[in-house]
Amino acid sequence: MQNTSPLLQVEQVCKSFGTNQVANEVSFSMAKGEIGCLLGPSGCGKTTLLRVIAGFEAIDKGLVQINGKVVSTPILNVPPENRSIGMVFQDYALFPHLTALQNIEFGIRGKTSRLRKEKVKTMLDLVGMAEAADKYPHELSGGQQQRVALARALAPEPELLLLDEPFSNLDALLRDRLTVEVRDILKELGTTALMVTHNQHEAFSVADKIGVLFYGTMQQWGNAYDVYHRPASLEVATFVGDGALVTGVVTGPGQVESGLGLLKGNLSLPCESGCEVDLLVRPEDVLHVDHAQVQARVLHKSFRGPNILYQLELPSGEQCRALVSSHHNHTIGDYIGIFPEVDNLVVFPKNLTIQP
Amino acid sequence: MNATQNTWPWKVLLAVILIGMAAAIYGSVKKIDYEWRWYRVPQYFVYQGEEVHKIPFDGRITAVVANGDVSTVTMTSESDEVKTVTVDTKTIKVSEGEDLFVGDTVGFTATWHLGPLVKGLWTTMWLSAISSVLALAIGLCTGLARISKNYTVNMLAAIYVEIIRGTPLLVQIFIAYFFIGTVFNLSRNVAGVGALALFAGAYVAEIVRAGIQSIPRGQMEAARSLGMTMPQAMMDIVLPQAFKRILPPLSGQFISLIKDSSLVSVIAITDLTKSGREIITSTFATFEVWLVVAAMYLLVTSLLSQLVFYMERRLAISD
Numbered sequence: 001m002q003n004t005s006p007l008l009q010v011e012q013v014c015k016s017f018g019t020n021q022v023a024n025e026v027s028f029s030m031a032k033g034e035i036g037c038l039l040g041p042s043g044c045g046k047t048t049l050l051r052v053i054a055g056f057e058a059i060d061k062g063l064v065q066i067n068g069k070v071v072s073t074p075i076l077n078v079p080p081e082n083r084s085i086g087m088v089f090q091d092y093a094l095f096p097h098l099t100a101l102q103n104i105e106f107g108i109r110g111k112t113s114r115l116r117k118e119k120v121k122t123m124l125d126l127v128g129m130a131e132a133a134d135k136y137p138h139e140l141s142g143g144q145q146q147r148v149a150l151a152r153a154l155a156p157e158p159e160l161l162l163l164d165e166p167f168s169n170l171d172a173l174l175r176d177r178l179t180v181e182v183r184d185i186l187k188e189l190g191t192t193a194l195m196v197t198h199n200q201h202e203a204f205s206v207a208d209k210i211g212v213l214f215y216g217t218m219q220q221w222g223n224a225y226d227v228y229h230r231p232a233s234l235e236v237a238t239f240v241g242d243g244a245l246v247t248g249v250v251t252g253p254g255q256v257e258s259g260l261g262l263l264k265g266n267l268s269l270p271c272e273s274g275c276e277v278d279l280l281v282r283p284e285d286v287l288h289v290d291h292a293q294v295q296a297r298v299l300h301k302s303f304r305g306p307n308i309l310y311q312l313e314l315p316s317g318e319q320c321r322a323l324v325s326s327h328h329n330h331t332i333g334d335y336i337g338i339f340p341e342v343d344n345l346v347v348f349p350k351n352l353t354i355q356p
Numbered sequence: 357m358n359a360t361q362n363t364w365p366w367k368v369l370l371a372v373i374l375i376g377m378a379a380a381i382y383g384s385v386k387k388i389d390y391e392w393r394w395y396r397v398p399q400y401f402v403y404q405g406e407e408v409h410k411i412p413f414d415g416r417i418t419a420v421v422a423n424g425d426v427s428t429v430t431m432t433s434e435s436d437e438v439k440t441v442t443v444d445t446k447t448i449k450v451s452e453g454e455d456l457f458v459g460d461t462v463g464f465t466a467t468w469h470l471g472p473l474v475k476g477l478w479t480t481m482w483l484s485a486i487s488s489v490l491a492l493a494i495g496l497c498t499g500l501a502r503i504s505k506n507y508t509v510n511m512l513a514a515i516y517v518e519i520i521r522g523t524p525l526l527v528q529i530f531i532a533y534f535f536i537g538t539v540f541n542l543s544r545n546v547a548g549v550g551a552l553a554l555f556a557g558a559y560v561a562e563i564v565r566a567g568i569q570s571i572p573r574g575q576m577e578a579a580r581s582l583g584m585t586m587p588q589a590m591m592d593i594v595l596p597q598a599f600k601r602i603l604p605p606l607s608g609q610f611i612s613l614i615k616d617s618s619l620v621s622v623i624a625i626t627d628l629t630k631s632g633r634e635i636i637t638s639t640f641a642t643f644e645v646w647l648v649v650a651a652m653y654l655l656v657t658s659l660l661s662q663l664v665f666y667m668e669r670r671l672a673i674s675d
Contacts, residue, residue: 056577080580087581093574097596107582156583 005068007032007192008053008160013062013072015045015052015216022048024216025062030209035186036194037207039227041239045216046196047164053194054087054162055080067159083160086153090165092145094137100124100148101133107156123151126185143174150182154189161186163195167202179205200240204228212236230268234348237280242309244320245278247350256345259316260286260338261294265345280346283309286322292337296320298330312338385643393641397648400471400635406464409441411456420452429462476631477652483549483627484614490553491613492606495560500590502565513561520558526619528555533623548620556613563609567602568594600671607664611657618653628652 006029015023022045030036038046051057053064055071055078064072066085071078080087086107094103104120111119124130127147137145146166153161166182167175183206186193197203203210204224211221212235220232231237238245248258250271256263258279271277288310296312299319303326310322310330322338330336415433427445432438443463450462470478501513520528532551533544542550571594579589621630632649636642 054577054581056580079585080577081583081585085581087578089574089578091572091574093572093578095575095578095593095597097600106579152578152582162581 009065011063014060022216026218028221033190034208036209037203038196038211039203040213044213046213050196086158086161088149088153088163088166092149104152123155127151161193243280243282248279250275259314259318260340265343268346276350277347281320283321283323285342287339288324289337289339292339295335298334400473404466405469409462417450417454472631476628480628484617487552488610491556494557498561499564517558544623548625563602563605567598
């Protein structure tokens, strides 16, 4: 039990469009000042969930609370304007007939003109857009529009900021820079924010807590480290990060015998000896040691600058990948020695298939 | 550069075609031996009418003072009542000291009067203007009703639009005047304006609906997430943007309305078309009058499209 009540609480929310269930018993909560991220493939229901929290969609079952106030139940739907939320849209949805300054000023119409002026100036400085204040949205680049959209959403000082795929329309370089900037701005203001994305790198660089959604079901809600290293389900394990599944047999407490040799570490599931499992092997866990016991054949390689990602065939016939420093340049068909270094043995019961 | 250099042969071709068509029409008209009487037309725009000044009593002309083109005539009655009138010098029928009986003509003054074509044009314009404003109001309400989530409101709007769009305007005007006008004792002008406004309103409603729906949903949602209620967001964010997009189809609708207003002549409103018909009955200058009437409609509609074009450019600044 937490000492302070969470700022956002989502409890067993269900939502369907016709026969298509887009949210199924979803529950999570966020503390004040936290940045959360809903991650999942397209069509997993993450945007719908965000729209539910914003008040644009009614729910069939469950409860949403913002700062202790119930805002959504099956019979109650507080309209978006009364929820004290801010929202940044995927296409930014800036008002085309208003300048950047007027866009930002829009949410604080009720304030006195002196307060408005001050606030707009603060926001423009915060997002580094002071020079473009009098430009219309069509005169701004994608990144600038994004900044204005953020400033506009933050100007009324919402209790909760919602971001719907905010970086998906930007090029990769700008995206990397802006994700860090946005996180800094949110942390500086102490804003609680919930973002939706299908891009795990964005999620990792922005969020304190990540929720992985599949088919409308929350698979895992936790910090980035846990989601990556202790995935709660096969879906999370394969969606987040780059990994291969290798068959293994549990031979003792914290021991798995597999195509990569004998691995020791903390088992993610309590398995008895003799239990057949699928083991998650991440490329960075597979080290290249020339005279290692296990020799694997290079099937394919892709050069990534500082390192090379090798697709390897194990003696057992299974495949895995290894991320190796690019000094070790092998050709396809070579046999290279590999050594697994895994602390957390992420295992799943054998032959568990992902439910479509 | 290439494009501009290569347009002149096409301009020549266009001129040749237009001249050819004009010549063909001219030739055809020559064959039927029509006598053009263009000189009869101008008097139906403006004409000079003469006002008669008569003496209101039995009496004597006591003074005639010429003052350039006009003269002041002073008359004194047998009971010493004095009256002065001003008439055109050229038309004076009396001289000083002359005795007159009541009703004798003293002189005339010439004044300019607006002819039936101008009066008809004026009727057409105010009829269209009032109908347009009403149609815009009706169309806006109905358009909003058409996107309403409320079933009743939505269906009422849909039924209205379907009925209006599915029946001819001429029939609607007859119903408005002869049926509804009789039941509610409406004047022909009210019935005419009402029929035109209801007719155009249905089309405006569809234009407004399409315009609002063309604005991305995010605009409304962004406004609401910034604390605006739905009606506020509609007024301040969606409608201003929608208006810009619907301006061209809306102007087309109003141009149609000006032209369609010619149909109200069937309920004896003396608009431009009816004036034209009346002039023809007295002059038999059928060709001239209809051509002039068409040109006058064209003038008004062209001015309106120029105005809209100008507004579009003004509004396009933020795009």
